[in-house]
Each structure stands twice: as C-alpha cells, then as structure tokens.
Amino acid sequence: MALWVDKYRPKQLFGKDGVTFNLEQAQHLKYLVSDNSMPHLLFCGPSGAGKKTRIKCLLRELYGAGADRTQLLVKNFVTPSNRKLEIQTVSSNYHIELTPSDVGIYDRVVVQDIVKEMAQTSQIDSGAQKPFKVVVLSEADSLTRDAQHGLRRTMEKYANNCRIILCCESLSRIIEPLQSRCIVVNVPAPTENDISLIIRDVLNRERVEMPEAVIEQIIKKSERNLRRALLMAEATRMQNGNTINDNFIVPKPEWETYIEETAKLILSKQSSEIVAKVRERIYEVLSRCIPPNIIFNKLLEFLLPKCADEIVSEIVSEAAYFEHRLVLGQKAIFHIEAFVVAFMDIYLTHSSKPK
Amino acid sequence: MVEAMEIDPPKGTSETWTEKYRPKTLNDVAHQEEVVTMLKGALTGKDLPHLLFYGPPGTGKTSAALAFCHELYPKNVFKDRVLELNASDERGISVVRNKISFFSKRAINQSENRLLNVKIVILDEVDAMTRDAQSAMRRVIEDCSKTTRFILICNYVSRLIAPIVSRCAKFRFKSLPAEVQIDRLRTICNSENTPLSEEDLKIVMKTSEGDLRRAVCTLQSLAPVLKNGDEKAKNSFLHPTNDSEIVKEIVSLLPSAKVPQVFEIVKRTAKSCSGVTFLRKVFDEFLEDDLINDDNIAIMGKLVAKCEKRILDGCDLQNNLLDFLLTLRSTFIN
Numbered sequence: 001m002a003l004w005v006d007k008y009r010p011k012q013l014f015g016k017d018g019v020t021f022n023l024e025q026a027q028h029l030k031y032l033v034s035d036n037s038m039p040h041l042l043f044c045g046p047s048g049a050g051k052k053t054r055i056k057c058l059l060r061e062l063y064g065a066g067a068d069r070t071q072l073l074v075k076n077f078v079t080p081s082n083r084k085l086e087i088q089t090v091s092s093n094y095h096i097e098l099t100p101s102d103v104g105i106y107d108r109v110v111v112q113d114i115v116k117e118m119a120q121t122s123q124i125d126s127g128a129q130k131p132f133k134v135v136v137l138s139e140a141d142s143l144t145r146d147a148q149h150g151l152r153r154t155m156e157k158y159a160n161n162c163r164i165i166l167c168c169e170s171l172s173r174i175i176e177p178l179q180s181r182c183i184v185v186n187v188p189a190p191t192e193n194d195i196s197l198i199i200r201d202v203l204n205r206e207r208v209e210m211p212e213a214v215i216e217q218i219i220k221k222s223e224r225n226l227r228r229a230l231l232m233a234e235a236t237r238m239q240n241g242n243t244i245n246d247n248f249i250v251p252k253p254e255w256e257t258y259i260e261e262t263a264k265l266i267l268s269k270q271s272s273e274i275v276a277k278v279r280e281r282i283y284e285v286l287s288r289c290i291p292p293n294i295i296f297n298k299l300l301e302f303l304l305p306k307c308a309d310e311i312v313s314e315i316v317s318e319a320a321y322f323e324h325r326l327v328l329g330q331k332a333i334f335h336i337e338a339f340v341v342a343f344m345d346i347y348l349t350h351s352s353k354p355k
Numbered sequence: 356m357v358e359a360m361e362i363d364p365p366k367g368t369s370e371t372w373t374e375k376y377r378p379k380t381l382n383d384v385a386h387q388e389e390v391v392t393m394l395k396g397a398l399t400g401k402d403l404p405h406l407l408f409y410g411p412p413g414t415g416k417t418s419a420a421l422a423f424c425h426e427l428y429p430k431n432v433f434k435d436r437v438l439e440l441n442a443s444d445e446r447g448i449s450v451v452r453n454k455i456s457f458f459s460k461r462a463i464n465q466s467e468n469r470l471l472n473v474k475i476v477i478l479d480e481v482d483a484m485t486r487d488a489q490s491a492m493r494r495v496i497e498d499c500s501k502t503t504r505f506i507l508i509c510n511y512v513s514r515l516i517a518p519i520v521s522r523c524a525k526f527r528f529k530s531l532p533a534e535v536q537i538d539r540l541r542t543i544c545n546s547e548n549t550p551l552s553e554e555d556l557k558i559v560m561k562t563s564e565g566d567l568r569r570a571v572c573t574l575q576s577l578a579p580v581l582k583n584g585d586e587k588a589k590n591s592f593l594h595p596t597n598d599s600e601i602v603k604e605i606v607s608l609l610p611s612a613k614v615p616q617v618f619e620i621v622k623r624t625a626k627s628c629s630g631v632t633f634l635r636k637v638f639d640e641f642l643e644d645d646l647i648n649d650d651n652i653a654i655m656g657k658l659v660a661k662c663e664k665r666i667l668d669g670c671d672l673q674n675n676l677l678d679f680l681l682t683l684r685s686t687f688i689n
Contacts, residue, residue: 031579039371039576046626080447149483153417153441159371172630172666177412177510180569181373183576189626224626293671300674309614313681320678324665 004234005227008202010050013057019050020201021194022187029054029185033061038132040155040164042140042179044171045187048225051167054187055136058165062130063094070097079109095134101142108147111137112154119158132161141168148175155181189224198226199233208237210244217250255290256298263302270344275337282336292332296323296339303343311350318342372575373568376543378418381426385567386535387415390526394423400470405496405505407520409512410528413566419528420477420506427470435463436471441479451491459499474503481507482514489516496522530565533557540570549578602633606640609680610687617680625673631663634679641683651686658682 010019013030032038041058043051059067070092077085085106089098096118100107118133137143143151155164155178166182168174190198196219203210214236222229236250262281265274285295300319304312319339326335378384381391381398390408397403408416424437438458440450455476465472481489496505496519507523509515537556544551551559551574559577563570601624608616624633638659641647647655662675 028576028580031583032576034579034583037371037575037578039572049626080449146483149480153479156374159374170630170666170672171632172663172672173669180412180563180566181572183572297671297673304618305615312614313678313685316674316678316681320662320665320670320674323674324668324670327665327669 003231004202004206005230008198008205008230009053010057011060013054013061019054019057020198021050021190025185025187026054026057029058030061032183033058038062038163040159040166040182042166042168042171042174042182042184043187044141044168044174044184046169046189046225048222048227048229049187049189050226051187052138054185055165055167059095059134059136062134063092067092067094069093075114077103077106077109077113079106085109094130095136097136097138099138100147101139101144105144107143108150111143111147112150115151115154115158115162115164119154119162132159132163134163134165136165136167138167139169140166141170141173145175148178152177152181190226192219192224195219195222195224195226195229199229202230203233206237210236211246211248213246214244214248214250221250221252255285255288258285259295259298260302263299263306266303266340266344267306267347270348275341275344278340279333279337282333282340286332292326292336293323295332295336296326299336299339307347308350311346314346315343318346371572372543372547373571376539376571378415378422379425381419381422384415384419384422385539386531387419387526387528390419390528393524393526394419397423398426398470403473403504405500405507405523407507407509407512407515407523407525408528409509409525411530411565412510413563413568413570414528414531415567416508416528417477417479420479420508423506424475424477427475432471436474437477438474439477439479447485448487448491451488451495455492456495456499459495459503463502472502475506476503477506477508479508480510481519482509482511486516489519493518493522531567532565533560536560536563536565536567536570539567540574543571543574547578549574549581551577551581599636602636602640605637605680606644606646609684610646612684614681617677617684621673621677621680625676630672631666634659634662634666634676637679647683647686655683655686 012018013026014023019026032041043055045051056067070090073089073091075087075089075098077087079085083106085103087098087100087102087110089096091097096114098110098114100110100114103110115135118135140148151164164182166174166178171179171184171186196215199215199218203215210233215233218229218232218236222232232250236244236248240248258281262278262285265281266278268274282295286292296319300316304315307315322335322339322342325338326332329335381394384391406420408420410416421439424433428436438455440455459474459476461474463472463474478484505523507515507519512520512525537553537560540551540556540559544556559570559573563573605620605624608620612620638655641655642652658679662679665675666672
C-alpha cells in the first residue's frame with residue numbers, strides 16, 4: 001500500500017490531477033515544454049515544497065508515460081587518478097537522474113562524463129520524440145565548485161540533444177555563470193492555507209474524519225513542509241484508527257522534545273555544572289545522527305522566546321557566528337557548546353544587571 | 356575519454372536561443388569595441404598577441420573568441436588549428452603538459468597566407484584551473500609563441516597567477532548597457548515573431564543585470580507564453596510577486612517592529628525567498644529610501660557582506676536573515 005504522500009502526488013502539471021499551489025508557475029512550466037525548445041532549468045526551494053514532483057510532472061509532460069518506466073542502474077566512473085567510483089542512477093529511455101554529490105569531491109568526474117555520455121547518442125526517430133534527453137541533477141547546491149565549472153561549457157555545447165535540470169535548496173550556492181544559463185524556477189514552500197486545503201482533500205478522498213483541532217496542529221507542526229504534513233496526518237490516522245479524539249496531541253519527534261528540555265536546562269541556571277550536563281545531552285543527540293545545524297536551529301528556536309528583547313540581537317549574532325564556524329569546522333560539539341556558553345554569558349549578565 | 360561529437364541540430368528544432376543567437380561574426384559582438392577593433396586588425400594582418408578576456412558572465416567573451424577563430428580560418432582547417440578546452444575537460448597539470456604542449460608544438464603545413472600559419476588555443480574558464488596547472492602554462496605560452504596564440508577567458512582576473520596575466524594583452528568585457536541589450540532583444544523578438552512591448556523588454560533586461568545570455572534565456576522561456584496569448588501568465592512571470600512584496604513589507608514594518616514581529620517575518624520569508632539576492636535587495640531598498648543614516652551605512656554594508664559570506668559557505672539562511680534584520684532594526688532604535 002502506497003503512502004499518502006506518493007498516492008496523492010500530482011501526476012500532471014496542470015489540470016484535474018495537477019499541482020494545487022503556485023498554479024501560475026505550473027502553467028508557465030507547461031508552456032515552456034509545449035514548444036520544442038525547453039531551456040535548461042534550475043529548480044530551487046525548501047524541502048517539501050514540491051520540486052521533485054514538478055520535475056516528474058515536467059518529464060511526463062515531455063515524454064509521456066515512458067518517463068515513468070524507470071530502472072535503477074549503478075554506473076561506474078574512473079577518476080584520472082584511477083579511483084573507481086560507483087553511483088546510483090535512476091533512468092528511463094529519455095532521462096537520467098542522479099545525485100552527483102554522493103561521490104563527494106569526485107563529483108566533477110561524474111558530471112563531466114554523464115552529460116557527454118547522454119549527448120553522444122541522439123534519438124533515432126527525432127520526428128516522433130523530443131530531440132533531446134534530460135539529465136536531472138539533484139542536490140546541485142552541494143556540487144563542488146569544480147563540478148559546477150565543469151558544467152558550464154558542456155551545458156552550452158551539448159544543449160542540442162541534452163538538457164539539464166538542476167534541483168537545489170539554496171540558490172546562493174550555485175555559481176553565477178550557471179544561473180545565467182538556466183531559467184530559475186523558484187518553488188516557494190506552500191502556505192499554511194495551501195497545506196490545509198491539501199490535507200483536507202486527501203482526508204476526504206481517504207474517507208477519514210479528523211477533528212479540526214488535530215488538523216490545525218498538524219499544519220502548525222509541519223513548518224510548511226507538505227511531505228511532513230502528509231506523513232504526520234497518515235501517522236495520526238494509523239495510531240488512532242478511524243476515530244480520532246478531539247484532544248489528541250500530535251507528537252513531536254522525540255529529539256525535538258529532548259532539545260527543548262536541554263534549552264530549559266540552559267535557562268534554569270547558568271553554571272559550569274549545567275554546561276557539563278548540556279554537553280552530555282548534546283552528545284546524545286549528535287550520536288543519534290541529528291544533523292548539527294538542525295540542533296543549532298532548534299536550540300535557538302527554544303531559547304530566543306525566553307530572552308529579553310534587548311539581548312536577542314546579540315544572541316542571534318553569536319548564533320550566526322558559531323554556526324558559520326560549525327559549517328567550516330570539523331567537530332560539531334565544540335561549536336554548539338561554545339554557543340551555549342556564549343548564550344549563558346549574555347543571559348546571565350543581563351539578568352543580574354540591576355534594573 | 357572520447358570527446359562527444361557536436362551533432363548539428365536538425366533544422367528549426369530545439370536549439371536554445373542562447374546558441375541560436377550567439378554572435379557568429381565579430382561584427383555581431385555587441386558593445387565591446389576595443390576587442391573587436393583589435394581582433395579585426397589581427398584579421399587584416401596586424402600582430403596578434405596572446406589574449407586574456409575577462410568580465411562578468413554573458414558579455415560575449417567566449418562568443419568573441421569563437422567568432423574570431425571562425426573568421427580567421429576557413430572551415431577545412433578549423434579543426435586543425437583551434438584547440439578549445441574548457442572546465443568540462445580534464446585540465447589538470449598533466450593535460451597542460453601533454454595535450455596543450457603537444458598541440459602547440461605540432462607543425463602545421465605552411466600556407467601562403469601568413470595569418471593561417473598560427474594555431475590558436477582557447478582556454479575557457481581559466482580561473483577554474485588549479486594553480487599548478489597555471490604555473491605549468493607559463494613556459495608553454497612562451498615556448499610556443501612562434502606558432503601558437505593563446506586566448507584565455509575568465510570571469511575574475513584576480514584568480515589567475517600574475518605571470519600568466521603579464522604574458523597576455525588584457526581586455527575587459529564591459530557589462531552591456533541597457534540600450535544595447537534592448538536593441539539585441541528586440542531583434543531576437545522580431546525574428547522569432549514574439550512581439551513584446553517596450554516595458555516588458557525593459558523588465559526582462561532589468562532582471563538580468565547586464566547579462567545578455569540570461570536575458571535571452573528569459574526571453575526564450577517567455578516565448579511560448581506569448582504565443583498562447585496568456586496575459587496573466589506573462590505578468591506573473593515578469594513580476595514574480597513574492598520577493599519584491601516581502602521586501603516592501605519589511606521596509607515599511609522593520610523600523611517600528613517588535614522582536615517577535617521580526618521572528619514572524621523571518622519565519623515566513625526564509626522558506627520562500629531566494630537567499631543572498633534577497634538580502635541584497637532588502638539592503639538596496641533601505642538605501643534607496645534613505646532610511647539608514649550615514650553612520651550606519653558602513654556597519655550595515657559590512658553586515659551584508661558577512662551574512663553573504665556565511666550563506667555562501669553553507670550556513671542556515673534563517674539565522675543569518677534574523678541576524679541581519681535584528682541588527683538593522685537596532686540601528687533604527689538608537
């Protein structure tokens with residue numbers, strides 16, 4: 001049985017089964033492929049906003065049902081230093097989809113080879129099909145600079161029979177020359193209203209009754225991530241069966257509660273013992289493979305509302321500073337702890353100041 | 356690695372406009388008079404030094420180099436005389452040692468025309484080459500200058516090592532001014548039969564920030580919309596609502612906003628805006644409205660730079676946006 005997320009994924013760009021938000025953009029995408037001259041595309045937007053869904057729809061629009069008949073292939077590449085690389089790809093007759101950053105710093109070799117490989121063969125019957133194939137590169141923002149530079153001229157040279165669709169979260173990490181070669185399609189996260197409509201629609205089609213209050217909770221907790229919202233809705237349904245209580249509380253992820261408790265601990269008292277305790281807790285979370293930047297964000301989210309307005313700006317500056325170091329550095333624990341100590345310092349100085 | 360053949364497209368099909376309307380001759384290259392004059396001089400027999408083209412993307416660097424080579428060499432010897440390497444090819448130190456020096460040392464059959472007795476190596480995107488590879492180039496450039504000319508192309512001349520730069524005649528490609536761009540865009544519009552009003556052309560041009568390729572790209576994606584005559588879709592494409600509206604809102608709200616309000620704004624925008632560009636737009640808007648007093652401009656400028664760097668390094672957008680807006684806000688309070 002398919003998950004709701006997959007079951008109710010829009011199948012078309014536009015129309016009855018089409019995507020339900022950012023309609024004007026969908027219309028425009030449809031126009032783009034209606035001609036025989038689709039440009040290179042660059043999709044960007046936060047997770048759960050429907051980037052991949054749109055790309056899928058676009059491919060279906062271009063090639064019909066053939067784009068759905070995909071197979072998993074493991075491709076092999078050899079770097080100039082004779083290192084062998086393996087990368088998983090999903091491909092149909094018309095397109096290939098891969099995440100080059102899977103191979104880390106060797107991604108340049110992959111993008112160089114794959115585009116050339118795709119471009120070498122052209123459709124035999126160019127009258128019946130689109131004259132070009134499509135390479136979908138996911139997580140383009142984690143491509144190394146080298147790989148991005150490698151794409152530049154290839155994109156132009158082989159544009160006749162190979163179009164590239166890049167998919168990324170943050171546009172800022174894509175180098176300017178690449179942006180200038182693509183049409184940038186910004187896919188903003190759905191608004192709470194959009195999410196509410198979609199959830200209600202899915203519930204309706206599944207014939208599940210869910211009280212208003214619970215739906216509201218799900219919308220709040222999804223943080224405008226549609227995938228998360230639908231998964232939560234389904235989980236709630238699974239836990240409760242068909243009769244969902246009015247005051248059922250949609251559970252938060254456990255680690256989130258754990259971090260919230262940590263934040264409370266930090267606020268309760270500022271001393272070196274507490275720092276030691278906090279460190280233990282952070283190690284605990286880190287060892288459960290929660291990405292450090294998420295820990296950072298959540299911690300900040302729980303700490304800030306408890307602070308006086310005057311010190312908020314200072315704290316946020318510190319947070320941004322230490323997060324930057326965290327990204328540049330190797331070991332997460334130092335930076336998170338440094339932030340905690342910096343926070344304690346600011347907080348303590350402020351609260352002990354005579355009013 | 357086998358070089359994929361460039362397959363000529365079947366007529367009238369899926370060529371992207373950026374390729375279709377790439378300048379084919381030197382005369383077509385817009386707005387770069389110095390380079391064009393120099394290259395034309397070389398075509399008529401004047402000396403041709405090693406060249407270094409630099410400038411922002413979409414100003415015609417690669418096009419000028421290619422157009423020059425196409426005008427210089429007849430088609431039958433073109434493949435023989437021109438080596439084009441770009442960042443998509445393997446360009447480590449070994450390639451410089453083998454491929455480039457092999458090519459430049461090779462003798463070519465002498466021809467009557469003195470001009471044809473020289474080969475050209477076009478190195479695109481040189482700033483993406485490693486330092487080692489660049490150093491290895493130094494000697495190659497000098498040793499082979501009798502038979503080979505190099506055309507180096509890059510965005511940032513500062514990323515090249517000084518000895519390379521000093522071996523070439525430098526040409527900066529200027530950002531294209533509005534009139535030139537509009538002119539070119541209009542020509543394309545006319546030949547593609549997609550009428551676009553003057554204002555709309557201006558908007559296309561403004562969003563592309565002096566980058567002609569981006570403008571042409573935008574134009575192409577606009578074409579099917581125009582063909583279907585869908586006014587609404589056209590407008591929504593030309594005036595993407597979210598960014599500019601949010602910027603306006605921030606400008607009007609921020610000076611008097613309470614801290615929770617700032618949180619709320621950031622939460623809402625971080626998931627739908629476009630990152631660094633957004634940050635820059637907010638700052639510009641504040642500058643334009645003269646809301647930041649002179650003492651604070653330097654501080655804020657520094658902050659924008661700092662936040663940009665952080666975001667480019669891969670930090671979280673939300674945190675930096677928050678930092679930026681809160682500091683901006685605090686300058687109003689004092």
